[in-house]
Amino acid sequence: MMLTGAQIVIECLKEQGVDTVFGFPGGTILNIYDELYKHSSEIRHYLTSHEQGAAHAADGYARSTGKVGVCLATSGPGATNLVTGIATAYMDSTPMVAITANVPTNLIGKDSFQEIDICGVTMPITKHNFLVKDINDLARTLREAFHIAKSGRPGPVLVDIPKDITAQKTDYKYEEPKKVFKTTEPLNQFDLDNAADLLMNAKKPFIMVGGGAVMSQAEKELLEFAKKLDAPVTCSLMGTGAFPGEDPLYTGMIGMHGSKASNIGITRCDLLVVVGARFSDRVIGRADTFAKKADILHIDIDPAEINKNIASDHFVVGDIREVLGALNEKIEQMDHSEWMEEVECLKEKFPLKVGDGLTGQFVIEKLYEITNGDALVCTEVGQHQMWAAQYYKFKKPRQLITSGGLGTMGFGMGAAIGTKLGNPDKTVLNIAGDGCFRMNLNELITAVKYDIPIVVVVINNQVLGMVRQWQTLFYDERYSYTDLGPGIDYVKLCEAFGAVGFNLERKEDADEVLRKALATGRPTVVNCVIDKDFKVFPMVPPGKSIDELILD
Template sequence: MQLTGAEIVIECLKEQGVDTVFGYPGGAILNVYDELYKHSNEIRHILTSHEQGAAHAADGYARATGRVGVCFATSGPGATNLVTGIATAYMDSIPIVAITCNVGVSLLGKDSFQEIDIAGITMPITKHNYIVKDVTKLADTIRKAFVIAKKGRPGPVLIDIPKDITSTVTEYEPAVIEPVMPSEEVCEEDIQTALEMIRQSKKPYVFVGGGAILSGAHKELYEFIKKVDAPVTDSLMGKGAFPGTDELYTGMIGMHGTKTADYGVDECDLLIVAGARFSDRVTGNVKEFAKHAKILQFDVDAAEMNKNVLITEGVIGDLKVTLKRINELLEQQDHSEWKEKIMAYKEKYPLVYPSEGLTGPFVVEEIYRQTKGEAIIVTEVGQHQMWAAQYYKYTKPRTLLTSGGLGTMGYGLGAALGAKTGMPDKTVVNIAGDGCFRMNMNEIATAVRSNIPVIQVVINNHVLGMVRQWQDLFYGKRYSQTVLNDAVDFVKLAEAMGAEGVRVTTREEFQEAFARALTLGKPIVIDCQIDKDEKVWPMVAPGAPIREAFDEADM
């Protein structure tokens, strides 16, 4: 059949099972939006307040559902506004497809109005990107983009389409899309080496990263850990892959991890790394990281082997496939004495916070209590993000959505809109600091316009909390540009945008406000006033070994 490029875009999205697109129209992409209008009963479009919000929403949709998120933007500034969201997805290996339109082919490279080389700009932050100058190649390009986004280690793909290509007619052949399946390939010799290392270990520790969630390996991981009979820690991105309520779970590792996890990894004789990339926030001083242990790494990406930390052995392959194979061959292990030592650490070094007053940790624990641990928690970046990681017990994958690698302030609200759109039956809560919230708070208008009932909790200490914490500890209390004592009223702002707004200053007020939010059925902003000097504990100083984790009592 003969279709225009714009019609091909929509037909290809329908082929891929896309039900939602997040975006913002403009001149160059008008033909695509005109065609989208005709298919509004098949593909829902969420008009965000800013293109960055669209990219974050596509990311949140992908993280929550496990499907590919899709966003649209026009040429020039519309396309460049996607960049931070694309980079966020790239750093955390999230599958999104960003479709931008550009000026016509004859105008490319001439500094035309709203022209930008978005393919060149995004080359370092995408798995692959395309500029389609031939309409006959458009359908195949879109199909390839979805495969690339999902296959192996996931990630973002960008497709840039000149405007005249969207109006050019060509022959289109529908295709049946086969699901992208993980590769079953894994080296048998490497599996045997891994088994032997596990059997010889007396003090194993399992470190779980985001790859365990991306591969859907949580069931295989649980069986593996129980067979190895080892304590477990996770990275920020790995939360929910292994239940945070399990007795073997020891909390997060790294700069704001628990002392139990940091000490345990420092003392183990075998560190088994499942889908993690050894971020600097995890390792601290790389030369001192797990220096008493052999390191066994499971990862789908060969480039991660020996990239940040020198490992002993590695198994390259899809984590679900790798663990399934090992589980078939591994005998039940017993490390009772080692576990007793780690459990003693858990008892000796619990996470604690003040017993009175409204605090960040209390807010997070109360959210956990009222949602019974069944919500999707989204965060921005900073102190509140760490409290959300420490005090909410994640028992299922895809229930903590947060910018781990890039650390994107302003990520959470857009991502929460995407998550709630993709998982409408789940309670979705975005936990933000006041500094992060003001970056993309305009997306509250999107939530109201599209009737997306997210719960926005603002941990408001009137400062840039995490930066101030560093200034307090390492910069002689010189609070350069981190005090936000302005006249912004988040309650009035929420109401001006059509949402509910409430300010709370006590534990009881928050309990009441959040209980109401759960039954409200519309967007709400809860402004939680906390002390500006509240800190995240424990902490490891930048560049220090993780065994030197300290807290307020140590100071």
């Protein structure tokens, strides 16, 4: 049947099973929005307050559901406002399709009003991007975009469509979405046999889990693998939740703000099994001293990650779930009781400390207790993010929605909206700092507009907490432009937006206030006032090995 380009966009979204999109209209994308209006019963569109919020909402939706997130924007500033959100998704391998409209094809390259080469801008931060110049290529391009976004190592894909293409007509025929294969190559049996031999001969194995295990949905295979190997397990920030945080084998997060048990354990182990992680600088500290006593077995779907940051002694390229399943069949039940006792002693000797009074750590622990550890937790970036990762014992994958690679302040509010819409039966929290909240509080309007009952917990220390922490420790307490100061009545601000607001200033009131906030059933903000000099510990100073931690 003959359809316009705008109609083809909608039909292709329906083909791919998309029922939720986030965006902001403008002149060049009006034809697509006109079709969205006609199909509002099939595709729900959420108008965010800013395009960056739309990208983060699509990201949160994708991370929490495993589906492809979709966001829309018009040309020029609309498209460029997506850039931070696209880069955030790229760094954390989130499957997302961003659809932008551009000026008509006859005006491209002429510095037209609201024209931008968004494909050129986003080339380094997308898995792939497309500029559609022929109406006959539109359906194929959109289908390919979704396939690329979710196949192999996931990532964001951008499709830019000039306005005249959305108005032209061509023949459209429905197609079933392509089947997605995580990898096209079969597992290398030689590599698997070598890995199995290595595992069976290790005396002090340690498992380090990254975000790849979450994306692969390998939690069952990972748990079986850890039990069979009888090895301690640590997770990167992105891997948090892939292994249950309450399991006795879990030693806490690894890295700059990881537990001492994890960081020292990896320094002492003789085999480090790295599962779907990319050896980020925040994880490994000094590269030349990382896990120097250990052979390193790296398992990853992306061959580009092998030997990129840390040289591996052995590796297996493939989908994490498939690789672990194969290894579980090859290895026998191991007993490393002496090694496990050594690691357990480290856990007991160096526990995390909550501190006195109303602290960020205490608030997170209280939230964990009240929600029974079942909430989906989005975060902004900073001290509160690290406290959330340290003190909320995540039971399952896709429970922590956070910006790890790019470290995007302002991510959490949009992400929480997308997460709640993708998981309406779940409690969704956004753990924020007051600095981050100032960056995205406009999206509270979005939550109110659509009555999305997220609970934002603002850890308010009236400073840019993590930056101030570095200034205290490494810049001789020169607090250059990190004091935000008081003066904002967050409860009144929330009420002005139509949300519910609570103040929390005393530890004794925490249980009552947080329970009330979680029970409102409306967009809610809790302003938790803490001391500006509370810090995140442990901490590995820059340039140091991961076992050289500052504990307090």
